[in-house]
Amino acid sequence: MEFLVKSTRPETLKTATLVVAIGEGRKLGIAAKAVDLASNGALSAMLKRGDIAGKPGQTLLLHSLPGLKAERVLLVGCGKGDLSDRQLRKLVASVHGVLKGLGGGDALLALGELKVKGRDTYGKTRLIVETLADGTYLFEQFKSQKADPRALKKITLIVDKAELSDAERGAQHARAIASGVAFTKDLGNLPPNLCHPSYLAEEAKALGKAHKNLKVEILDEKKLKELGAGAFLAVAQGSEQPPRMIVMHYQGGKKDDKPFALVGKGITFDTGGISIKPTAGMDEMKYDMCGAATVLGVVKA
Structure with missing residues (x-):
């Protein structure tokens, strides 16, 4: 999926779906007013009929409005006043849920006008x-039958021209964070017979090769014994896989920046040692390595 930021008049652009906000009490947002004017009052007429109340996350899909180049207009409720983070996430998730089910390849989100606490x-x-x-x-790595490719390939967020630079920076950082989160999820979703300590170590080394400011050191069983890591090695005896401790140093900040230290637990339930534990939730113990996976995701981001 491609995520872009643009400053433009949304009512003038050709797109599969244009998304505009409606306030609670059936109040038109800035972009919605422009769409209403271009469509000769189509939104105002619809609001008078009471088709949408404007509550956060409420949606209404309209087709082929006159005076617009957009094939569809999706109205989304934004409630009253400033939104909380949770309300914004709910609103955006509602929009995305509708967009995923449509046939269009792109969408314009005129949501830059929303105020968030x-x-x-x-x-x-x-x-x-x-x-x-x-x-x-x-x-879907292990699915023999993949989901059908989604038609939606590009989403563009419309913002005011004066806010374009800050919005582009926010989108850039969000893409990086999303990449790290997806990487962490992938590691957590892998079965433990594949995602064992050596696998995690190889993933860490691959990150080190991809980023010049990242140094990766893998401590094997011999080095761990030299360090006196008895407890670590004792836990590792429950597995046929050799233990690995991953140490990563990222030197991408300024010289005088204070360092951040992240420590993530990476125990992989690849064999043995679990039958003495209660059975409830045992299947979820495969996620016991998600602390380490999260650190790897942060580094990737």
């Missing part, structure tokens, strides 16, 4: 794009 243009844009990207995630 405690967030500027950068933070708001980042949250919108992160939510959209998270909604596109699929894990």
